[in-house]
Amino acid sequence: MDLSSIIAEVQERRAASIPYEWKIAEGKVDPEAKPIDSIKRVGILNNKEAELTEKKATEILKEIHSGELTSQEVLEAFLKRAAVAHQITNCLTEFFPEEARLVAKSLDEEFQKTGKLVGPLHGLPIAIKDMYTDASLVKVMKDAGAIIFAKTAMPQTGMALETNSNLWGRNLNTHSTNFGSGGSSGGDGVLVGLRGAPAAPLASDIGGSIRAPAAFNGLYALRPTSERIPRKGLRSTVPGQISIKTSCGPIAHSMQDLKLFANLILTHPTLPFEGSCPPGSWREVDTPSRKLKFGLLLTDGVVQPHPPIIRGLKETAEKLTAAGHDVVEFKLPFDAWEASLLTFxxxxxxxxxxxxxxxAESGESPILPYAKNLEIYDTKALSTQELYALNTKQMNHKWAFAEAWQDANSENGSGRPFDAILCPVSPMAAVPHDFPVYWGYTSLWNLLDYPSVVMPVADLVIDPLKDGKPRDYVPKDNPFDKDNWEIYESERWQGQPVTLQVVGRPYMDEELIAVCEAIDNVIHRNVIKEE
Structure with missing residues (x-):
């Protein structure tokens, strides 16, 4: 069977899985409208379903576990909204409502009979990224009571920050059809952004694939320390590559949701000795009330972030300072472009x-335009000696960064180590279709294996007056900075959310989450230090 026949067959099967009564009538969706606005305008969701699906995962679970909602009625609302979201943005590869309904019915019957919950996710509908097979973490979610109803799209090769493939087509952004959903967990990002699922607990990330979709769709996300993550059953084009390991973590609508899923992923309680990571553990850390110290990394010196990204970081720093915390400028202790070359x-x-x-075997050649990083970085097969040398260089970067973190720019601050570092997720708020965006602001933390959280910047709206393009900027001499700068016009990104990245220390994921709860309290609730 040739490629075109395969594409037609799988896409027809996917379309047939959506019930007729949930199909969007032709002409109902304005192709220029924001997908997030189109969800309700198509008229398929009723008011109760719309209200239910707007709730956070932790809120939904509380109502299921108290008996206010049943697993079945929650599932039906999200099945309908996911079906609508997919038809607008093309975010799913598989949709299996009947299978999910059987699970929901079983959970409700067991709860009614015994009064006991299967686990902390009892009754929560979720979708799973297409790279997962019978994976350990999927079992953890099922054991916790989650109901899996779909698989979400990812890009060709799984190594791109836009989700597009010859087989399934292109994903669209939550806030604009002119941008992609991010990648490689792009289907997760836009499905959660459009509230077709309350969260995506198992997005995966080797270079930004959790964080970019969260950022481009205006969401929260966590990339945990990769060494703590069970990886059995994850599919990859390079399964034997262990220098930079895949991490798995949640995309959601709140810090509370991130903490819920992080606890399950890092403890994997029903698989205590999984084999691909140390035994699970969790340290309960309270949101710190003490003065915190943050490093502020506005640019890595390779690709200059667009003006609203810089403004978002600076405004966050100002709010943290007003709340009594220390924020000092931070510079990387090594050349970021050299680190990017090492990473690839x-x-x-x-x-x-x-x-x-x-x-080549699938007939998908050529590689799609957004995957140009293979060419830009001139990747080549390494000899054993070359690989040893690069692994040594990677470890030297880790040592240098750990020392810089500990010193914490003591000449500018108190001399205390940082509690976290604030930096961009990407040089732009969302990526135009087929644009080869720079990964360095996310892939650096994969190289070093530092956990990081993405969170929205409250009340920041991209403004042509505040975020205009400085005309005197001279792009740096590398393959990304000039294109990144030339494509920016504030009007093009107007209406897109802006996020920031908060980086913590390796293996101290719980502490990072607690620090991010404190940041969230400040930037979203305007907590000001009392005089």
Missing amino acids: ALYWQTGAAEAKANI
């Missing part, structure tokens, strides 16, 4: 032979 050399240790072979 370690990603593709065989010169991307496996990815290229998969594309």
